[in-house]
Amino acid sequence: xxxxxxxxxxxxxxxxxxxxxxxxxxxxxxxxxxxxxxxxxxxxxxxxxxxxxxxxxxxxxxxxxxxxxxxxxxxxxxxxxxxxxxxxxxxxxxxxxxxxxxxxxxxxxxxxxxxxxxxxxxxxxxxxxxxxxxxxxxxxxxxxxxxxxxxxxxxxxxxxxxxxxxxxxxxxxxxxxxxxxxxxxxxxxxxxxxxxxxxxxxxxxxxxxxxxxxxxxxxxxxxxxxxxxxxxxxxxxxxxxxxxxxxxxxxxxxxxxxxxxxxxxxxxxxxxxxxxxxxxxxxxxxxxxxxxxxxxxxxxxxxxxxxxxxxxxxxxxxxxxxxxxxxxxxxxxxxxxxxxxxxxxxxxxxxxxxxx
Numbered sequence: 461x462x463x464x465x466x467x468x469x470x471x472x473x474x475x476x477x478x479x480x481x482x483x484x485x486x487x488x489x490x491x492x493x494x495x496x497x498x499x500x501x502x503x504x505x506x507x508x509x510x511x512x513x514x515x516x517x518x519x520x521x522x523x524x525x526x527x528x529x530x531x532x533x534x535x536x537x538x539x540x541x542x543x544x545x546x547x548x549x550x551x552x553x554x555x556x557x558x559x560x561x562x563x564x565x566x567x568x569x570x571x572x573x574x575x576x577x578x579x580x581x582x583x584x585x586x587x588x589x590x591x592x593x594x595x596x597x598x599x600x601x602x603x604x605x606x607x608x609x610x611x612x613x614x615x616x617x618x619x620x621x622x623x624x625x626x627x628x629x630x631x632x633x634x635x636x637x638x639x640x641x642x643x644x645x646x647x648x649x650x651x652x653x654x655x656x657x658x659x660x661x662x663x664x665x666x667x668x669x670x671x672x673x674x675x676x677x678x679x680x681x682x683x684x685x686x687x688x689x690x691x692x693x694x695x696x697x698x699x700x701x702x703x704x705x706x707x708x709x710x711x712x713x714x715x716x717x718x719x720x721x722x723x724x725x726x727x728x729x730x731x732x733x734x735x736x737x738x739x740x741x742x743x744x745x746x747x748x749x750x751x752x753x754x755x756x757x758x759x760x761x762x763x764x765x766x767x768x769x770x771x772x773x774x775x776x777x778x779x780x781x782x783x784x785x786x787x788x789x790x791x792x793x794x795x796x797x798x799x800x801x802x803x804x805x806x807x808x809x810x811x812x813x814x815x816x
Contacts, residue, residue, distance in 0.1 A: 497523045502530035509554040514583060516574070518561040528558060539573070548577060555581075585616070585631040588641065590648050592655035593664065593809040595626040603651050610643045623801035624792075625664065626655075657812055664805060665693040668812045672703035675815060677752030680745040681707040682720055684732065684758040685775065689804040705751045710741065720744030720756075731768050733758050735776045735787045742778035742785050754780035755811045757803060761796045775803050779811040786814050 495504055497519070508515050519527050521544065528545030532538045535549040535556070546569055549556040555577070559569045578584045597619055604617045616631035630644055649656060657667050672679055681691045691707030694700050708719050713732055716722040722740040730736045741756035759775025760766065773792040778785055788810050792799045 497527065499530070501527060502534050505531070505556055506534055506551060506554075509551065514578065515554075515556045517556060517558045518566065519558065520561050524558070524560060531556060531558065539577075542569075546573070548573065579634075585633055586636075587632070588630040588645060589659070589661045590628040590630075590652070590656060591658040591661065591664070592626050592628075592652050593657065593805055594624050595621075595628065595652050595655045597621070599651055600626075600628055600648075603647050606647050607644050610640055612640060612644060615640075615644065623798060623805050625805045627661075628652075657809055664808045664812065666697045668808055668815070669694065669697045669700055669703050671812060671815050672753065673699075675752070677815070678703055678705040678750070679753040679755065679811065680705045680748075680751040681754070682741045682745055682756040683707070683709050684711055684716070684741075684756075685761045686757045686759075686800055686804050686807065687711065689800060690755055690757060690807050693804060693808060708745075716741060721747070731770070733760055733768065733770055733774060733776065735789065738776035738778040738787055739785055742780040746780045746783070746785075752781070753811060753815055754778075755807050756780075757807050759790075759799075759803060761799045761803075763796055773799050775799075777803065777807045777810050779807075779814045781811070781814045784814075786810070 495501055505515060505517060517527075525545040528547065531549045535551040537550040539548040539550075544560055544565070546558055546560055546565075549558065557574050557577075559566050559574065575584060600617075600619050607615065607617075614633065614636060616629075618629045618631075620627045620629075628648060630641075630648075632641065645659070649659065657664055662670075668679075679694070681694070683690055688707060688709045691704070691709075694704050694707075708715075710716045710719050713722075713727050716727065716732070716737065717724055720741050721744045722737060726734070726736045726740055738756050738758050741758065742754045745751060745754035745756065756778040757775065760768075760770055760772050762772035765772050771791060773790075773794070775790050775792065777788045777790070779788075780786075788806065790803070790806060792802045794802070
């Protein structure tokens with residue numbers, strides 16, 4: 461039989477994931493070794509003292525009790541988490557976290573034993589998370605410089621972006637004064653007041669669905685160049701059926717006319733990629749009376765432009781709320797996929813912003 465010895469050298473854990481995902485992905489940060497179980501396994505595990513900050517050990521149910529008993533005889537202290545033998549073994553301040561290998565039991569162990577202790581020992585830092593659409597990296601760097609005035613040397617700052625959806629994180633330890641955290645939050649929230657949609661790790665599609673529920677409205681979506689991507693993101697949220705009425709993929713001009721009552725004059729005069737067409741697509745959804753909010757998208761995702769001569773990446777996004785329709789114009793850069801995904805994020809945010 462084999463036990464998997466997983467050694468994580470570079471704590472604290474990175475942010476942005478839930479408790480279980482965090483632990484399971486942390487194994488990629490250090491060294492992973494596989495040790496065959498025998499009478500010397502406990503001694504082998506203890507030999508990592510001094511080489512690693514933390515040792516996470518995963519064992520099959522068949523060998524877990526025997527390995528637990530061996531470790532208990534060689535360590536100074538033992539905190540047992542359940543009858544299987546899982547627990548925390550300590551020697552000279554070095555912790556060995558012995559966990560069941562089976563997934564569900566491993567999740568329970570992480571949640572109830574492993575992470576609370578790691579947090580108390582300072583291996584896992586607390587975090588503030590800010591999420592927004594189109595938050596500029598240069599402005600974020602300026603925020604970090606401003607925060608230095610509050611003696612924020614012990615804080616960690618990180619910035620990650622995917623398709624213009626930005627995640628900003630501030631990590632801190634348990635001893636960090638609340639006043640410092642409040643000041644840092646004010647700096648970031650104030651700088652990105654127009655771009656933020658969450659001060660936690662909630663994605664934009666979930667935030668929009670939550671707000672629709674609060675407002676008691678249903679939303680409909682009409683998409684052209686995003687090809688159903690906006691609707692797909694909305695229905696990925698559990699419980700979306702409470703707020704999502706319908707999604708139309710009106711890619712062709714005739715579909716826009718038949719399904720959304722877009723005027724042929726508008727298409728012939730201004731073109732499919734125009735603010736007028738985006739407006740009429742959104743108005744067509746609202747005119748049914750079946751939704752209290754609406755999103756429409758039209759644009760050129762590339763890789764080449766059409767006969768209009770308009771630039772690749774040009775798009776118009778419409779959000780309709782309370783009988784009013786708001787149009788946003790963007791010119792995104794990147795591949796066809798990147799342009800489309802950026803437009804989807806901005807469309808969701810545009811609706812959220814005006815619904816809020």
